[in-house]
Every structure is written in C-alpha cells, then in structure tokens.
Amino acid sequence: MSMGRDVYVVGVGMHRYGKHDVSRRDMHYTAGMAALEDANLSFRDVGALYTGYIGGNMLDGVTFAKDFGLTGLPVVHIENASATGSSAFREAVMAVAGGSSETAMAIAFDGRLGNMAAAGGPRRPTMDTNLLPAAFFAFWAVRRMHEKGTSVETFAKIAAKNWNHARFNKYAERQADKEITPETVLASPMVAYPHTAMMACGAGAGASAAIVATREVALRLANGRPLVKVIASQMQSERYQPGHVFLGAIVGPSESTRITANLAYEEAGVGPNDLSLVHVHDAFPIEELMYYELLGICPDGEGDRLVAEGATTIGGRIPFSTDGGLIGRGHPGGPTGLAQIWDVTQQLRGESGVRQVEGARLGLAHMMGAGSVCVVHILQKE
Amino acid sequence: MKVPVEEGYFRIPPEAHAAPVLLGSYSPAASTYFWPRRKRCPISLEAVEDCELSTEGEIYSWTFVMLPWLGSMEMDTGGGFGAVQVDLPEGVRIQAPLEGKMGDWKIGQKVRLVTRSVGKDDQGNDLCTIAFRVMEGSK
Numbered sequence: 001m002s003m004g005r006d007v008y009v010v011g012v013g014m015h016r017y018g019k020h021d022v023s024r025r026d027m028h029y030t031a032g033m034a035a036l037e038d039a040n041l042s043f044r045d046v047g048a049l050y051t052g053y054i055g056g057n058m059l060d061g062v063t064f065a066k067d068f069g070l071t072g073l074p075v076v077h078i079e080n081a082s083a084t085g086s087s088a089f090r091e092a093v094m095a096v097a098g099g100s101s102e103t104a105m106a107i108a109f110d111g112r113l114g115n116m117a118a119a120g121g122p123r124r125p126t127m128d129t130n131l132l133p134a135a136f137f138a139f140w141a142v143r144r145m146h147e148k149g150t151s152v153e154t155f156a157k158i159a160a161k162n163w164n165h166a167r168f169n170k171y172a173e174r175q176a177d178k179e180i181t182p183e184t185v186l187a188s189p190m191v192a193y194p195h196t197a198m199m200a201c202g203a204g205a206g207a208s209a210a211i212v213a214t215r216e217v218a219l220r221l222a223n224g225r226p227l228v229k230v231i232a233s234q235m236q237s238e239r240y241q242p243g244h245v246f247l248g249a250i251v252g253p254s255e256s257t258r259i260t261a262n263l264a265y266e267e268a269g270v271g272p273n274d275l276s277l278v279h280v281h282d283a284f285p286i287e288e289l290m291y292y293e294l295l296g297i298c299p300d301g302e303g304d305r306l307v308a309e310g311a312t313t314i315g316g317r318i319p320f321s322t323d324g325g326l327i328g329r330g331h332p333g334g335p336t337g338l339a340q341i342w343d344v345t346q347q348l349r350g351e352s353g354v355r356q357v358e359g360a361r362l363g364l365a366h367m368m369g370a371g372s373v374c375v376v377h378i379l380q381k382e
Numbered sequence: 383m384k385v386p387v388e389e390g391y392f393r394i395p396p397e398a399h400a401a402p403v404l405l406g407s408y409s410p411a412a413s414t415y416f417w418p419r420r421k422r423c424p425i426s427l428e429a430v431e432d433c434e435l436s437t438e439g440e441i442y443s444w445t446f447v448m449l450p451w452l453g454s455m456e457m458d459t460g461g462g463f464g465a466v467q468v469d470l471p472e473g474v475r476i477q478a479p480l481e482g483k484m485g486d487w488k489i490g491q492k493v494r495l496v497t498r499s500v501g502k503d504d505q506g507n508d509l510c511t512i513a514f515r516v517m518e519g520s521k
Binding site: 125126127131132134135136138139140141142143146189190191192193240242243244245246247248 | 387388391414416417418420424425442443444445446447448449465467469473475476477478479484489500511
C-alpha cells in the first residue's frame with residue numbers, strides 16, 4: 001500500500017466479548033461510543049464508517065449506524081470472515097490515507113457463534129462444508145508434531161498463557177479467577193486431536209471499534225497522549241503453494257502469513273526484531289506457534305523453544321496475544337481484528353495496566369480470514 | 383442408488399464396490415493438477431483440461447473431531463469422526479472424513495476413496511460425500 005497521508009489511531013472502543021445475550025445493536029453502540037469518547041470526537045466529525053459483521057441481515061450495518069446520529073456520512077458494510085474487523089480497519093485507513101476523509105471509523109460486531117449456527121438449524125453437509133475449522137487446524141498440529149516433534153504440552157503452554165493474559169482484560173470472554181496451568185488445559189475435553197476445549201478460541205459475542213485520522217487531527221486530539229501511527233497495512237489473498245487445499249474449511253496456505261508480513265515489514269521499514277508485541281489469529285495454539293516462525297520472530301522450527309523460554313508471555317522477549325488473543329479474549333468473528341487494534345493502541349499509549357508491555361513502541365496485528373485472506377497492520381508509537 | 387451430494391466434484395461408477403472418482407483439472411502450462419475443477423489455472427491463468435484423479439493416496443495429516451457430523455445434532459457412534467488430508471500421486475491434497483477410530487491412523491499410510499452417506503434426496507437416493515479408508519495391510 002502506498003500511504004498518501006500519514007494515518008493515526010485516535011480512538012478505540014470495546015464491548016465485552018463473551019457468552020452473554022446483549023443485542024448486537026447494543027454492543028455496536030457501546031463499542032462505537034467508547035471509541036468516540038476515547039478520541040474525544042463527536043460522530044459528526046467522522047467522515048466515513050466501515051461496519052463489519054458476519055452474521056445478521058444485510059441492512060444491519062447502516063441501520064445500527066443511525067444510533068450514532070444521521071450525519072449523511074458514507075457507510076459501507078465489510079465482510080471478510082474472521083478478518084472482517086481487520087478489513088474494515090484497513091478500509092478506514094485507506095480512506096484517510098487516500099484523502100477522501102480526515103477521520104474514519106471502523107466498527108465490527110457479531111453475536112454468539114452458537115446462536116448464528118442455530119438460526120439455520122442442522123444442515124446437510126455440502127462438499128465445501130463437510131469439515132470444520134477445528135479439523136483444519138488440527139491437521140496443522142498433527143503434521144507439526146510429526147515433522148518437528150512438537151508436544152501437546154507446548155500447545156497447552158501457549159493456550160494457558162493466553163488464558164492468563166485474558167485474566168486481566170476486562171473485555172475478555174474468558175476471565176479465569178485463578179492462574180490457568182498447562183495441566184488444566186490438557187485436562188479439558190478433546191475437541192479435535194490434539195486440541196482440547198481450552199485450546200480452542202472463545203466463540204462468544206462482542207463488538208470493537210477504532211477511529212483513524214490525519215496527523216493534524218491526531219495532534220489536535222492527543223491531549224498529552226502519545227500518537228499511534230499506522231505504518232503498514234497489507235492484505236493478501238491466496239497464492240498457489242504445493243499441497244494447496246482448495247475445498248473445505250481453510251485459511252489458505254500458512255505461507256500467506258509470511259508473504260503478507262514481509263510486505264508489511266517492507267512498507268513500515270522495520271523488521272520482526274523491532275516489534276514490541278504481536279497479535280495473531282490464534283484460533284488454536286498451533287497457529288500461534290507457526291506464526292512465531294512465519295512472522296520471522298524466530299527461525300523455522302524454533303517456535304517450540306520460544307514457548308519453553310516463556311518469550312511470548314508478557315514480560316518475555318516478544319509478548320504475543322497480550323489481551324488473551326482469540327483463545328482468551330475471544331473470537332466473535334467480525335470484530336476480532338479491531339480488538340487487536342484496541343489492545344495494540346492501548347499498549348503503545350502505555351494504558352494497559354498490569355498487562356502493559358514495558359517500553360512498547362511497535363505492535364503488529366495479524367488476522368486470517370477463511371476463504372481466504374491474510375491482513376497485517378503495524379502500529380508505531382510516535 | 384448412491385448419488386453425489388453435489389455435482390461436479392466426483393462421480394460414482396455404476397459397478398458395485400467401485401471407488402468414487404474425483405473430477406479434477408490439469409494445467410498443461412503449469413504441469414499441475416487440481417481438485418476440485420478450476421475454471422482457469424491458478425498459477426499460469428491459462429486454460430485447464432478436465433481430468434480424473436487417482437482413487438488412492440497417502441495420509442499427509444489426520445485428526446479425530448469430537449463434534450457432531452455436520453447436518454446432525456448428535457455424535458456419531460464413537461463420539462466423533464476422523465478427518466484426513468491426503469496427498470494423491472498427482473500432487474493434489476484433499477481433505478475429507480476418514481473412516482475408523484482414534485489410534486487407527488498415522489501419517490504416510492495408504493488410503494483409498496470411499497463414499498459416505500449424508501442423507502437421502504426426495505427420490506430416496508443415498509446422497510454421498512467422499513471419505514477415505516485406510517487400505518488393508520497399510521502400516
């Protein structure tokens with residue numbers, strides 16, 4: 001992407017993720033108003049709105065936006081599977097970078113996965129849906145165990161870490177009242193070998209929002225807080241790889257992450273060793289483990305060592321999933337990528353409390369969307 | 383009678399016990415096979431030819447999913463179902479359900495295609511998807 005104008009995150013907002021029954025519309029309003037208040041902006045100041053959701057009706061985005069006011073701003077519905085929120089954020093960034101808006105909001109929301117599925121009732125399998133995502137990532141895990149000797153304990157350690165990061169995130173779906181151990185994770189029921197239920201991402205409801213703006217607007221709104229600049233925004237769909245799987249529940253070849261991240265590093269002029277914290281699509285711990293390597297955080301085959309050393313825990317060399325990630329914070333679908341932006345922004349501002357990454361300067365947010373796409377953003381404290 | 387749950391992915395030969403046949407594409411420009419059929423070669427963007435693919439391959443990876451089979455609210459006998467990624471000799475990787483139970487499978491085992499019933503159509507035909515079965519004697 002060529003950034004015509006510098007773009008800054010000026011406001012972020014969340015509605016708690018979880019298995020609650022708050023309406024999608026109310027969650028949308030809460031997250032959006034929180035972002036506006038965080039930015040100290042009126043909705044009248046927002047030049048464009050990109051609204052993301054996977055379930056629901058086609059009119060929901062523009063209908064729910066009326067709760068903020070009728071200002072005539074352009075509203076666009078974005079849907080890109082799990083990368084919906086990341087895609088909405090990217091569109092908002094593009095609107096500001098390209099000069100069509102001084103300020104743009106990305107917002108995304110979804111209800112509980114179970115409710116969305118139940119609405120359709122049991123369905124006859126089709127050729128494209130005869131396996132679930134849980135099986136797809138389990139294939140990665142079993143193959144990894146075969147090729148690299150990765151143990152189930154390594155997967156359990158990653159999941160336990162993310163559960164424990166989520167304990168101190170008031171917006172997380174899973175807020176355990178005591179420390180979660182790898183043994184607890186392993187003792188939970190099996191979902192798809194070798195993944196247990198506590199290794200699987202939360203699938204509750206939630207909403208998240210972020211507002212981006214030009215440098216001039218960001219400086220006016222800063223009020224003593226550090227500016228958070230978007231220094232890379234990259235998206236890629238699939239490129240053919242040997243062993244390419246075309247049909248079924250897939251997020252494309254794992255190499256999509258390496259390709260997209262390298263484009264983002266090039267755009268930002270930074271490398272993986274410069275990062276302070278990272279968010280990834282950790283729907284299952286095998287993903288986080290592989291992304292350590294695909295993002296260049298460590299050489300191929302050495303991700304297990306990072307886990308053993310505790311390097312990806314808050315306080316470690318390169319913390320991952322600092323708000324709990326998909327496993328701990330939860331993964332409603334649409335909004336997840338914006339929850340990552342919420343956490344990275346707060347980390348770079350130094351506002352993350354007990355979860356604060358000391359000296360955080362540069363954060364990367366990575367999402368996969370089934371179908372499939374990969375989105376990577378890099379944010380920098382200025 | 384057995385019929386595919388969707389047309390265009392595989393055919394079921396009329397002979398009893400014959401394996402289903404995968405309907406693929408071949409790209410002469412890229413010397414590469416694909417499944418399911420492609421409208422264009424995703425590598426060269428040139429035209430592709432229809433072809434039929436092997437009915438046997440090797441396990442690339444597998445899992446056992448402790449969830450109800452799609453289309454059902456109840457667990458299969460055995461508390462879930464196997465699933466597999468299989469590499470065919472043409473270089474095509476396919477994922478599908480896998481017959482058997484946890485502990486039956488390992489990477490590199492030879493498997494062959496079978497059909498799996500997923501319900502009946504209005505005419506009473508058995509609607510089938512594809513699945514794999516470990517070949518007898520494959521270690």
